[in-house]
Amino acid sequence: xxxxLSARQQQLLAALRTTAxxxxxxxxxxxxxxxxxxxxxxxxxxxxxxxQQWGLVRCRHLPSGEALFAPTERDDxxxxxxxxxxxxxxxxCPVQALELPGSALDGFLPLFHTLEFFGLCAACQQRQxxxxxxxxxxx
Amino acid sequence: xxxxLSARQQQLLAALRTTAxxxxxxxxxxxxxxxxxxxxxxxxxxxxxxxQQWGLVRCRHLPSGEALFAPTERDDxxxxxxxxxxxxxxxxCPVQALELPGSALDGFLPLFHTLEFFGLCAACQQRQxxxxxxxxxxx
DNA sequence: AATCAAACGAGAATCATTCTCAACCTAGCC
DNA sequence: GGCTAGGTTGAGAATGATTCTCGTTTGATT
Numbered sequence: 001x002x003x004x005l006s007a008r009q010q011q012l013l014a015a016l017r018t019t020a021x022x023x024x025x026x027x028x029x030x031x032x033x034x035x036x037x038x039x040x041x042x043x044x045x046x047x048x049x050x051x052q053q054w055g056l057v058r059c060r061h062l063p064s065g066e067a068l069f070a071p072t073e074r075d076d077x078x079x080x081x082x083x084x085x086x087x088x089x090x091x092x093c094p095v096q097a098l099e100l101p102g103s104a105l106d107g108f109l110p111l112f113h114t115l116e117f118f119g120l121c122a123a124c125q126q127r128q129x130x131x132x133x134x135x136x137x138x139x
Numbered sequence: 140x141x142x143x144l145s146a147r148q149q150q151l152l153a154a155l156r157t158t159a160x161x162x163x164x165x166x167x168x169x170x171x172x173x174x175x176x177x178x179x180x181x182x183x184x185x186x187x188x189x190x191q192q193w194g195l196v197r198c199r200h201l202p203s204g205e206a207l208f209a210p211t212e213r214d215d216x217x218x219x220x221x222x223x224x225x226x227x228x229x230x231x232c233p234v235q236a237l238e239l240p241g242s243a244l245d246g247f248l249p250l251f252h253t254l255e256f257f258g259l260c261a262a263c264q265q266r267q268x269x270x271x272x273x274x275x276x277x278x
Numbered sequence: 279a280a281t282c283a284a285a286c287g288a289g290a291a292t293c294a295t296t297c298t299c300a301a302c303c304t305a306g307c308c
Numbered sequence: 309g310g311c312t313a314g315g316t317t318g319a320g321a322a323t324g325a326t327t328c329t330c331g332t333t334t335g336a337t338t
Contacts, residue, residue, distance in 0.1 A: 008316080026294070040318035045295060052202060055221050055257065061200045063191060065326075067294080079247050082194050091243050095254070098233050107261030108218045108227075115234070116253045118194065122246030147285080165325070179287035184326060204295075206325080 011037040012047050013056065013071065021089075022060070022068035055111035062087060072112040081121035083128070090117070150176040151186050152195065152210065160228075161199070161207035194250035201226060211251040220260035222267070229256070 005013065015032055016023065023031070029044045048069060051057040058072045063085045070076065075096070080087040095115050120128070144152065154171055155162065162170070168183045187208060190196040197211045202224050209215065214235070219226040234254050259267070 006316085024294085042296075042318055042320095043316085046317090049296095053222050055259075058257065059202075061198075061206075063198075065294085067200075079244070079249075081247075082250065083192050088247075094237050094239065095234075098237075100233065100256070104230050105218070107264075108220075108256070108258055109264055110218075110256045110258040111221065112258075113254065113256045115255075117239070117247070117249045118197065118251055118253070119247055119249040120194075125246075125248055145285080163325085181287055181289095181327075182285080185285090188327095204325085 008039060008043060009047050009051065011039070012044065013051060016057065016069060017071050022070045024066055024068055028069065058112060058114060060114055060116065075112075077115040077117075079117050079119070079121075081124055082118045083120055083124040086121055088121075147178060147182060148186050148190065150178070151183065152190060155196065155208060156210050161209045163205055163207055167208065197251060197253060199253055199255065214251075216254040216256075218256045218258070218260075220263055221257050222259055222263040225260055227260075 012028075012032070015028060015035065015037075019028075019031070025045055025048060026041075028048075029039075029041045032039055032044065048057060048059075052059060056072055057069055059067055059069045060078075061067050063080065063082065075093045077090045077093055077095075078087050079090055093115070095113055100110065151167075151171070154167060154174065154176075158167075158170070164184055164187060165180075167187075168178075168180045171178055171183065187196060187198075191198060195211055196208055198206055198208045199217075200206050202219065202221065214232045216229045216232055216234075217226050218229055232254070234252055239249065
């Protein structure tokens with residue numbers, strides 16, 4: 001399916017795999033720059049895009065706008081607080097169990113998915129609760 | 140939970156609700172600019188961010204980098220081709236049925252979610268198949 | 279009407295990402 | 309070896325969506 005990876009692409013993917021969690025393009029570049037396989041920023045982004053097209057790399061965007069990359073073989077998903085923006089991994093993937101009806105797919109070949117829950121973390125719920133009380137107390 | 144919406148915020152949300160599908164910030168601004176409730180670009184983004192924090196608006200990023208906004212009450216999800224980038228709505232949401240174990244949530248209050256499948260559309264599978272054959276035929 | 283705080287918007291600033299293009303490999307061939 | 313064609317690289321410039329700044333406006337309250 002995906003053609004053979006070039007040496008550079010393998011280095012990039014390897015670097016991505018060794019990082020715990022997700023990395024931004026800039027960070028990945030900084031990290032590679034200090035490794036024994038440095039490469040230019042343009043090259044990092046070029047291959048990141050290519051690997052995404054081949055379904056080997058996924059990318060998600062935080063509410064802050066930051067783009068984070070990770071290898072797709074990690075089936076990680078997240079809970080993200082819409083208020084404070086903290087994001088935390090979800091233990092295991094509940095989508096594996098899901099069957100997509102073939103009729104819905106209509107020829108589409110799924111390679112991986114992203115699932116993300118947005119809501120309020122415990123801290124922000126408390127903070128908002130307090131703020132609401134304060135408001136009520138000051139009519 | 141979310142404080143009362145200001146007039147501007149209601150206009151913005153209304154505009155978002157009347158557009159079919161999803162809109163980029165720029166497009167929404169352009170659209171409002173020609174309506175009877177024009178507003179500045181800064182204001183559009185300011186409130187879009189605020190509404191996201193209140194869980195009323197969601198945003199997803201296409202592989203092309205474009206950011207698209209939609210009201211969260213629409214429970215739409217998508218199939219996106221990693222190769223050509225076309226994106227197509229999925230009939231109905233298979234996540235509704237999912238139960239998240241409370242233990243996994245640990246105080247987190249989910250408001251909405253995003254689910255997106257990435258893979259190859261029928262056309263790109265064919266194109267790749269042909270390319271592979273071409274390669275095999277030219278050793 | 280006077281005062282004050284909050285909301286607005288034009289334009290500047292930011293910054294991740296993409297583009298440009300000259301230099302540089304690599305493989306195949308003479 | 310020397311040569312060419314084709315693809316890859318990376319420094320720096322360009323892009324463009326989003327955010328910030330800050331003087332102005334609005335609107336609520338007294």
